[in-house]
Amino acid sequence: MSQAIKETHYQFPGQKGFYRGKVRDVYMFDQELVVVASDRISAFDVVLPKAIPYKGQVLNQIAASFLKATADLVPNWVTSTPDPNVTIGKKCDPFKVEMVIRGYLAGHAAREYKAGKRLLCGVPLPEGLKENDRLPQPIITPTTKAAEGHDEDISREDILAHGIVSEADYLILEKYTRALFQRGQEMAQEKGLILVDTKYEFGKFGDQILLIDEIHTPDSSRYFYAEGYEKNQEKGLPQKQLSKEFVRQWLIANGFQGKDGQHVPEMTEEIVESISDRYIELFEKITGQAFVKADTGQIENRIEKAIMAHLGQ
Template sequence: MNSAIKETNFQFPNQQGFYKGKVRDVYIFDKTIAVVATDRISAFDVVLPKPIPYKGQVLNQIAAKFLKATSDIVPNWVTSTPDPNVTIGKRCEPFKVEMVIRGYLAGHAAREYAAGKRSICGVALPDGLKENDKLPHPIITPTTKADEGHDEDISKEEILNKGIVSLKDYEVLEKYTHDLFQKGTEMAAEMGLILVDTKYEFGKYDGEIFLIDEIHTPDSSRYFYAEGYEANQRVGNPQKQLSKEFVRQWLISQGFQGKDGQQVPDMPNSFVEEISDRYIELFEKITGEKFIKADTANLEKRIEEAVLGRMKEEGFKN
């Protein structure tokens, strides 16, 4: 099996802090952050025990492509991508919500709907929908941004009432979310895909709102193949999709959904390799580009040298 990186523990000159997310290791400087996309994989808000070779590279490079493609819609945090697994950019203060937007009844929303709920995050849904049906219009179903554990559904009204985001800022986040989803939908259609749902995160830098984190990757988004979609819906067949939903379904089949008391099942190496292959397939299908595997012989050293080199070039000493 190829080398994979589960975590990093660098100590860079003038580093002010470190944050370990579910997938990313974030090195914090005064006005800059260096983000390492590791090969960790999470599902149901739980980090699984084994890393997935090339997953970090896939996510980092897909995100870089879409952030560049949407920079005319909303400014984003990125200043450079000096390594296949590294992105460097502005140190923004994140909003404590994730802006989830859904064009179809799938995943978590479909499970909630099947359980009888007709309102998700304060957004009413009509009766008579089937799983994977297109919604009358895209809906925003925000979640809280948890530092640890599970993100929770939250309504716009709760966000405003609790003062998590001001009305003025939230209206900007809503507009950016719809505009980004429209652009993502158009780019997906060019590749024969349907952007089903996705999430965006935003933050502030010097008082201005920026798009942060990743966008339109298989970790943050769900895609269906456009070909066969209508036929599958007519007869009630599952949709062929590009996302990590197949990992969630495998975990469910093993009796795990991230609930208290459940044990994370051990993933056999053959399944780890299958996940890696699927992520590479996702990259090529979503971007229309051939995936070039980076050299993983000295993965940590390669990443560290890339960050140090960019520090010297960009001069983010503090």
């Protein structure tokens, strides 16, 4: 089996800090961030014990592809992708909200609606909707960006009232979010997919608002297959999804949902390889490109060498 990279422990000249997220290892410099997409995989807010070969490459390259394809609409943080697992860009001051946008009543929105709520983040929802129905128009349902624990829903009014984002900046965030989602939906449609909902994060570099983090990846977005969508809705059947939902379903089937006292089921080589294959399939479906596996023989050295070359070392 190919090697996978679970975590990195580099020390670079001029490095000012380090942060490890669920999937990414972030090396901080004065004006730059060096972001390594590891092969870690999380579900139910738990990082699973085994890394998945090529997962980091898949996410990094999908994000790079979409950031490049939307740069004419919204400026973004990326300056370089020197390795299949690495993105380097401007160190921004992030806004403390995530801009979630939904074109369909799915996931969290569907659960809230089913519980009787008709106001989501201050946005009214019409009566008579079924799960996965298309909304009359896309709605923005922001969440707070929590340093710890879960993000929480918040309304536009509360964001402005609490001064989390200034009104002038928030108007730009809304405009950018709608433009990105429209482009994302158009690109998905060309691949026989429906971009159901997604999230965008933004930050400031000086006075400029930039799109940061990843976009339109299966970890940050929900996709349906367009073929069969209407028939499934008519019959009240679940939609065929393109996301990491299959990992959650495998865990649930084996008695794990991240609750106290539960244990992650054994991740055999066969399971790890099947998850890897599914991520590669996701890449090819979402981008329309053939996936080219990077050399994983000396993966940590390969990544370090690419970053050092970027730093001029």
